[in-house]
Amino acid sequence: MEDELFPRARARIAPGAVHVPDWLDPDRQRALLAACRDWARPPAGLRTVRTPGGGTMTARQVCLGWHWHPYAYARTVVDGDGGPVKPFPAWLGDLGRRAVTDALGPAAAGGLSYDIALINFYDADARMGMHRDADEKSDAPVVSLSLGDTCVFRFGNTETRTKPYQDVELRSGDLFVFGDESRLAYHGVPRVYPGTAPPELGLTGRLNVTLRVSGL
Incomplete structure (x- = not known):
């Protein structure tokens, strides 16, 4: 009930890791969802x-800028239809820099040039095991944007997939940024709550848009 009465506060989950609830307003969520639907075709x-x-993987994926496949990047969908990866739009890079500025401060966003987006779609049964985003040559902060159903986002440590970790509830519109000493922390999604997406969004399931700097 408190979550309905009072705004959720931003939280520092670990050094360099920040959760900003409701960062995307409903209009921006709808605009990002429309773009994701185009990219998914x-x-x-x-x-x-x-x-x-x-x-x-139970979560399905589409990539922009660079195509990720376990565990490398390519310019074509080498593990799919072989087509060239879709371009990474400049406005998405701007969004990533704004996200880092709001979460970690202007100094953390200086000079960043985001050029990768991984868009993961989770249905009611999808999960993501604990893993690290370690295939990039850059240590720039990772930006994560959530649309649709609420999930449990498990944010751990840099040494092991097991405890200590912290479970964070990510809802539609939430921002999560991790960089600095948390850049290579293990993280995953052990649970999605079906039917929790805002009805006005028009999405069944969960989309996660992850922005990275390749350094390639």
Whole structure:
């Protein structure tokens, strides 16, 4: 009930890791969702990611700028239809820099040039295991934007996939940024809460838009 009566406060989850609730207002959420739907269309659209061991990720993914596949980047969808990766739009880079400025301060955003977006779609049964974003050559902060259903975002430490970690509830419109000494922290999504997306958004499931600097 308190969550409905009082605004959720921003929180420092770990050094360099900040959660900013409701960072995207409803209009910006709808605009970002419309863009995600365009990006998800083939060619080089939404795909199932297969791991080297023969498994599959339950969250489906589309990439912009550079195509991520376990565990490298390419300019074409080497593990999908082979098409060229969709371009990374300048406005998305601007959004990433604003996110870092709001979360970590202007000094942290200086000179950043975001050029990768990974858009993951979670249905009711999708999960994401604990992992690190370690395939980039840059240590620039990672920007994470949530749309749709609420999830549990598990943010851990830089040494192990196990405890200590902290579970954070990410709702539609929330921002999470992690950089500095938390840049290589393990993180994952152990649970999605179906049916919790804002009805006016028009999305069943959860979208996560992750922005990174490749350094390539």
